[in-house]
Amino acid sequence: LEMARHRYDLTDAEWNSIEPLLPNKSRGVKRVDDRRVLNGIFWRMRVGAPWADIPERYGPHTTCYNRFVRWRKASVWARLLCAISEAYDGRVQMIDSTSVRVQQRQKGGLSDCMGRSRGGNTTKIHAIVDRNGLPIALKLTAGQAHDGKAFETMMGGIGEGTVLLADRAYDSDAIRAKLAEQGALANIRPLSVRKDPPAFSPKVYKMPNLVERFFSKLKHYRAVATRFCRHDANYLASVQLAALRIWMRFNESVT
DSSP: OOOOOOTTSOOHHHHHHHGGGSOOOOSSSOOOOHHHHHHHHHHHHHHTOOGGGSOGGGOOHHHHHHHHHHHHHTTHHHHHHHHHTTTOOOSEEEEEEEEEEEOTTOOOSSOSSOEEETTEEEEEEEEEEOTTSOEEEEEEEETTOOHHHHHTTTGGGOOTTOEEEEOGGGOOHHHHHHHHHTTOEEEEOOOTTOSSOOOOOHHHHTSOOHHHHHHHHHTTSHHHHEEOOSSHHHHHHHHHHHHHHHHHHHHHHTO
């Protein structure tokens, strides 16, 4: 008999949306069932348990971990998120960041994205979302990193006619100049020290803070809400997978 679906498993609609995007099965040794392995990976992300605690119904936990790392190295997770998020609504975008606590025994060394902040040892997740609160771009930095500096490396996808909403942490002449060069409009709350503050619409800025809602959904995944991974690349892959699931849930809800 077919195994009953667990509440964290991919629905049929979610599976159908990503199955055509998965790597082709190589000739020779048959690959372990992709859907079962992905369900094991998502279970571990949602629960935040060690890989070794993945239930037997998903197969050997080593298979789930090895597939997660191998496909991360092959950029499969990043490509899946890029493909699923192609249809984002870019008329209004929002940028913000959130800090996540690093599990105590993780010491950095293998990471450039762990640092001391008021919350202790933390990593910061930076996200640009569209007007539906869905992620367009993601980046990791150390917890003490300045938001504006991180954003300068994320601006490439903000196109002509886009209105960007951001708080004072992103108010710099360099950011405003780059957005103008790309044809985008900056609705960034000016710093109070500016003698001649740029144009700013409080009414537009008061749109629902969808980026905060995105972070709230993201932190439902306990392997994201607390950083257990020593390697930056593995933790970013976890964030990308959680973001992918948020996109799939949204797409399923509107179809």
